[in-house]
Amino acid sequence: MTALELAAAVRAGERSAREVVDEHLAAIDARDGELHAFNHVMADSARDAADVVDIAVARGDDPGPLAGVPIALKDNLCTRGVPTTCSSRILDGWRPPYTATVVERVLATGGIPIGKTNLDEFAMGSSTEHSAFGPTRNPRDPSRVPGGSSGGSAAAVAAGFAPLALGSDTGGSIRQPAAFCGVVGVKPTYGAVSRYGLVAFASSLDQIGPFAVTVADAALLFDVIGGPDPLDSTCIASARAPIAESVDDGIEGLRVGLFAELLDGVDADVAGRVHEAAGALRAAGAKVGDTSVPAAAYGLSAYYLIAPAEASSNLARYDGVRYGLRVDGDDAASMNARTRDAGFGAEVKRRIMLGTYALSAGYYDAYYGQAQRVRTLIIRDFDATYRDFDVLLAPTTPTTAFEFGAKTSSPLAMYLSDVCTIPSNLAGHPSMSVPFGTGADGLPVGVQVLAPALGEPVMFRVARAIEQAAPA
Amino acid sequence: MARITRADVEHVAELARLALTDDEIERFTEELGAILEHAAQVSSLDTAGVPPTAHPLPLVNVLRPDEVRPGLDRDEVLAQAPAAEDGRFRVPRILGDVP
Numbered sequence: 001m002t003a004l005e006l007a008a009a010v011r012a013g014e015r016s017a018r019e020v021v022d023e024h025l026a027a028i029d030a031r032d033g034e035l036h037a038f039n040h041v042m043a044d045s046a047r048d049a050a051d052v053v054d055i056a057v058a059r060g061d062d063p064g065p066l067a068g069v070p071i072a073l074k075d076n077l078c079t080r081g082v083p084t085t086c087s088s089r090i091l092d093g094w095r096p097p098y099t100a101t102v103v104e105r106v107l108a109t110g111g112i113p114i115g116k117t118n119l120d121e122f123a124m125g126s127s128t129e130h131s132a133f134g135p136t137r138n139p140r141d142p143s144r145v146p147g148g149s150s151g152g153s154a155a156a157v158a159a160g161f162a163p164l165a166l167g168s169d170t171g172g173s174i175r176q177p178a179a180f181c182g183v184v185g186v187k188p189t190y191g192a193v194s195r196y197g198l199v200a201f202a203s204s205l206d207q208i209g210p211f212a213v214t215v216a217d218a219a220l221l222f223d224v225i226g227g228p229d230p231l232d233s234t235c236i237a238s239a240r241a242p243i244a245e246s247v248d249d250g251i252e253g254l255r256v257g258l259f260a261e262l263l264d265g266v267d268a269d270v271a272g273r274v275h276e277a278a279g280a281l282r283a284a285g286a287k288v289g290d291t292s293v294p295a296a297a298y299g300l301s302a303y304y305l306i307a308p309a310e311a312s313s314n315l316a317r318y319d320g321v322r323y324g325l326r327v328d329g330d331d332a333a334s335m336n337a338r339t340r341d342a343g344f345g346a347e348v349k350r351r352i353m354l355g356t357y358a359l360s361a362g363y364y365d366a367y368y369g370q371a372q373r374v375r376t377l378i379i380r381d382f383d384a385t386y387r388d389f390d391v392l393l394a395p396t397t398p399t400t401a402f403e404f405g406a407k408t409s410s411p412l413a414m415y416l417s418d419v420c421t422i423p424s425n426l427a428g429h430p431s432m433s434v435p436f437g438t439g440a441d442g443l444p445v446g447v448q449v450l451a452p453a454l455g456e457p458v459m460f461r462v463a464r465a466i467e468q469a470a471p472a
Numbered sequence: 473m474a475r476i477t478r479a480d481v482e483h484v485a486e487l488a489r490l491a492l493t494d495d496e497i498e499r500f501t502e503e504l505g506a507i508l509e510h511a512a513q514v515s516s517l518d519t520a521g522v523p524p525t526a527h528p529l530p531l532v533n534v535l536r537p538d539e540v541r542p543g544l545d546r547d548e549v550l551a552q553a554p555a556a557e558d559g560r561f562r563v564p565r566i567l568g569d570v571p
Contacts, residue, residue, distance in 0.1 A: 097548040190528045204527045233534040234527075301513040312488060319489070321561050326554035332566045337491035349490060353500055354507060356488040357476065366515065367508075372524030374514045379525060411503055412510055428528025453528075 003069045003163040003217040007110070010068035013057050017050035017068030021112055024070045028115070028161045035137045037146075037155040039075045040083050041115040046070065049112045056110075063110030066224060071106055072156035072165035075116035076123055077208070078197040079103055086199050087131035088121045090343025091324040100197025101232065102166060102208050102225040109224050114162050117152030121345045122315065123173055123201045125149050126417045129408055130347040140182055140444060144401035147177030147417075150211070154181040157211045164221050165211040170201050171303055172396075172421025174209045175433040179396035179446025182435045184218045184463070185211050187421075189453050190428035191236040193222075194229030202310035203234075205303075205425040215434065215464045219243040222456070236454075243460050251465045254458065256281050257291035257389035259450065262420045266398040269439040274395050277436050277447045280469030281393070281462065291385050291392065295377040296423040302378070303422045304415055305358045305371035312355030318343065350411060379427050386452045391462050395420050396433040396446035420448060430456050434463045437471035476505050 001009070009015040025043055032038055053063045073079065076086045078096035085091045103113060120130040128136040128151030136151045138144040139159040146155040150167030154177035157165050167174040169187035178185025186209040193208045200206065210221035223242045229235045258278055263271050282288045320326035320339030327342045329335035344352070358367040385392065397420060407414040424431035430453070433446035447466055451459035481501045485492045492500070546559060555562035 094552055097544045097552065230536060234529065234531065236529070237534070295517070298514055298517060301511045304507060305511050305514065316489075320554060321563055322549075323552050324554070329564060332563050333489070334491070335564050336489045340489055341491040341493075341496075344490075346496075349492070349496070350500060350503060350507075352488050352490065353481065353484055354504055357480070357484045357504065357508075358511075360484060360487060367511065369524060370514045370519060371511075372526060373519035373522045374517055375525040376522050377517060377519065379528070412506055415507075426528075 001163070002214050003066070003212065004220055006069050006163060007065060007067045010053065010057065011062060015068070017053035017112065018047065020068045021046050021050040021070055021114065024114060024162060027159070031159060032161065034142060035139055035155055035159055036134060037072070037117055037136050037152045037159060037161055038115040039085055039087060039118050039133055039152070042082060042113055045082070046112050046114045049107070053110050053112070064108065065220060066106060066109040066111030069111050069164060070114040070162040071111045072115055072117050072153050072162040073103060073113050074119055074150050074153050074167045076119060076168060076199040077103055077166060078199070079113065079116065082116065084116065084199070086122045087119050087133055088343065088345065088348070089132045089325060090318045090339070094324045098197060101194040101229045103197065105225050111224070117150070117156055117165065119152055120149035121348050122199070123149040123168055123170055124311070124347050124351055126172070126176055126414050127407065128152065129404065130345055132345055135404065138181055138401050141401065144403055144443065145180065147180035147401060149173040151177045153211050154178050154183055154185065157181070157183045157213060163213060164217060166208060166225070167211055168198055168206055168208050169425065170205045171307060171425050172418040174211065175396050175421050175431060175446065175448060176418060178211055178433040179444065180401035182444030183211055183213055184215055184432065184434055185209065186218050186222060186432040187424060187430060188222065188226065188456065189430045191234055192430070192454070192456070193226050194232040194235045196229055196231035200314040202307040203314060204310060205307060215460060215467045216244065216247050218432070219247050219460050240454070243456055246457050247460050247464045249461050250285065251281060251461055252285035254286045254391065254462065255389045256286045256288045256462065257385060257392045258288065259392045259394035260290060260292040261294065261296045262394035266395045266420070267439065270395045270397070270399065270445050273436050273445040274393060274447055277466050277469065278393055281465055284465045284469070289389070291389055293378070293381045293385050293423065295374065295381045298374050299378060299423040299426055300415065300419050302371040302374040303426060304354070305367050306375065308351040308355030309358045309368050310355070312352045312359065315348070315352055347411070375426050378423060382427050382429065382452070390451070390458050391455065392450040394448045394450060396448040400439040400441055400443035400445060424450055429453055430459055432459060432463055434466045435470060436466055476501060476508060
């Protein structure tokens with residue numbers, strides 16, 4: 001059942017939320033030992049929350065649009081009193097004293113947080129192999145990675161542990177694992193969703209977004225979590241109309257551009273699926289043409305200066321003073337340095353080092369400053385393209401899901417798996433991945449729909465049309 | 473741009489407050505060199521007169537009425553710290569000699 005169907009059944013009193021939650025907990029019990037989607041299953045609090053929903057329904061109250069729907073939460077979203085680790089040793093044992101806005105909104109609309117999902121440490125990675133607690137396996141083929149960094153959330157939805165999940169996307173961390181696991185994943189417009197309570201990685205790029213099995217379910221969760229929040233000053237202050245009711249409005253006359261730079265150099269079977277999806281959109285009434293965003297070819301290079309620079313600053317707070325791990329030293333400075341060396345994994349250290357270097361005296365302008373100017377050029381090239389097109393179409397990833405260990409020996413090879421998703425983060429634009437058939441290896445392929453800032457209504461309509469045309 | 477050296481890595485580790493091992497310094501010197509070589513592709517674009525983008529939204533200051541609101545519970549916050557004393561975070565010596 002989809003999340004929409006489950007919530008409708010619970011609201012109508014046809015199914016109890018408790019029964020729905022117990023079924024999903026049983027599915028987790030049966031298979032999460034193998035997959036490791038979760039760092040922490042919230043069985044007791046999920047059952048309690050389900051009982052609250054059932055009592056409301058029995059009383060004649062409406063619990064809300066997510067009534068009784070289990071939702072998996074990426075373990076970098078703060079949940080008061082519940083361990084929030086970011087899959088890092090440095091936050092071992094930490095229980096946040098507050099709850100993220102998106103989680104509050106899920107709870108307020110009847111949704112049931114069912115557990116905290118595994119990720120690459122502090123969301124830095126593309127395979128969950130950088131988790132301090134061991135990797136997650138891809139439910140579609142357990143010998144493959146689920147993608148990352150939100151690999152646990154994508155796997156939880158693909159395995160049927162929860163119909164919905166939340167992740168965060170800084171350079172592709174929702175869309176890439178969604179593509180690898182064969183589910184829908186959405187990175188909203190920067191500022192469309194509050195980041196309050198999301199553990200910061202790169203603050204000018206991070207956005208929270210939904211995972212779902214269907215496009216309509218993703219729209220449902222997006223409508224719940226989006227909107228202004230006084231607790232996040234970077235959140236867009238004006239309210240927006242819900243997306244859910246326009247998802248099925250069709251795509252007659254919409255202008256769809258094939259994104260040349262992102263189709264160049266990806267595997268032929270993946271590119272073939274994108275062209276096939278474009279053909280389906282044409283058949284459904286869209287006008288499809290070729291287009292180019294030339295500066296996007298420099299997106300990966302700019303990203304791997306900007307994101308580590310911001311991360312090196314954000315992660316300065318893990319100093320052994322306020323939360324989690326402390327390794328003692330003779331004075332505060334040596335305590336800080338020993339705690340950080342013991343608590344952070346190799347990839348996090350690598351990015352802190354890279355970012356600190358890019359920001360250091362003598363290199364700031366050549367690296368960080370230049371990357372920020374390139375970011376401007378990418379935004380300008382997108383703006384020019386969107387004068388002629390409503391949305392762009394591209395692959396979500398250059399390949400299908402790869403095998404464990406395939407890219408861990410070369411950081412750069414791992415970074416290249418984000419090449420198709422990064423441009424939207426740099427521009428602050430929305431983008432989503434929709435499953436569309438499989439590659440030559442039988443593994444899922446994701447087609448990416450990109451839109452200009454606040455273009456979610458049109459983006460979801462196009463995604464829905466792709467979903468309807470997807471090969472079985 | 474000149475390739476990153478072992479001395480650069482040691483200096484940056486100090487700035488970043490990371491007590492790296494010798495092996496880590498060795499490995500990062502090589503890996504950061506390769507990553508920076510790729511990242512340096514940004515230098516090949518002409519950006520004369522192009523302003524930098526620090527943030528994707530045209531942000532302005534966000535103001536709110538200056539009203540007292542409840543903050544986080546102090547004891548709950550301190551209970552999560554590695555060491556606390558008298559309502560404060562406890563840390564090792566910051567300045568001066570060991571008494």
